[in-house]
Amino acid sequence: MNEATRCTHCLMPVELDATGAAAVHDFPYAAYNYGQCKGSGKRTLTAPATPPAVWGDEVRSYVEIGVLPSPLPHAERTGWTVTISGVRFTHFWHCWACHKPVHVATDGGVIRAGFNSKGRCFETYRPGRRATYIGPCPNGCGTQLSLGTGRSGDESHPAPVDEGHTVQYRAWESLRRDLNVHTPEMTRSDLARLRPTTGRR
Secondary structure, three states: OOEEEEEOOOOOEOOEOOOOOEOOOEOOOOHHHOOEOOOOOOOEEEEEOOOOOEEOOOOOOOOOOOOOOOOOOEEEEEOOEEEEEEEEEEEEEEOOOOOOEEEEEEEEEEEEEEEOOOOOEEEEEEOOOOOOEEEEOOOOOOOEEEEOOOOOOOOOOOEEOHHHHHHHHHHHHHHHHHHOOOOOOOOHHHHHHHHHHOOOO
C-alpha cells in the first residue's frame, strides 16, 4: 500500500519544503475558494492511501466518507508529452431501483497530455483498472447491486479526481510556458520548435 506525506490540516498529499515541513499548498476540493492551507509550513504525517470506497448521492469530502485523498500523481515529460501516473478515477452509475448516483473510485490511472507535430493538443485518460461493486445500494434503498460486472448496463465515462487535474493543469502550464504559446493557433515558428522532439501523430 502506497505511503503518502500528508498535511495535518487538510490531509491532502503534499510536497516538503527545505525544512521538511509541508510546502505552501491550496485548500482541497473547493475550486471556488482556493487559498493557502492553514497547514502550509507545518508538520506533516505519513499515512497509506486508503483503498477506494463506494458512496451515493451525498456530497461529502473523501475524508468524510472514510477515503483519504489519493497520493499526488507523478508526472514525467518526454518531449512535448507529459505522462501522469498514479491517478485516481471516479466511476459513476445510477442505482436501477432508486435512480440515485453510485460512485466507485479506482487508483493507478494514467493521463497523457501534450502537443503533436501538427500543433494540436491532445489528452488521453486510462483508469488503472475496471471499477466493480457488488453489494447494497449506498443510498439506502436496499437494492443489491452488481456494477461493472457486465450485467449492470453501461458505465459512464470515468473522470480523474482533483489531484489528477491539479497535476494535469500544472503540466499544461509548463508545456505552454516552455513553448511560449498561449493562443489556440500556432505559428510556423511554434511548429518548428515542436517538430524536433515530437514523433508523428
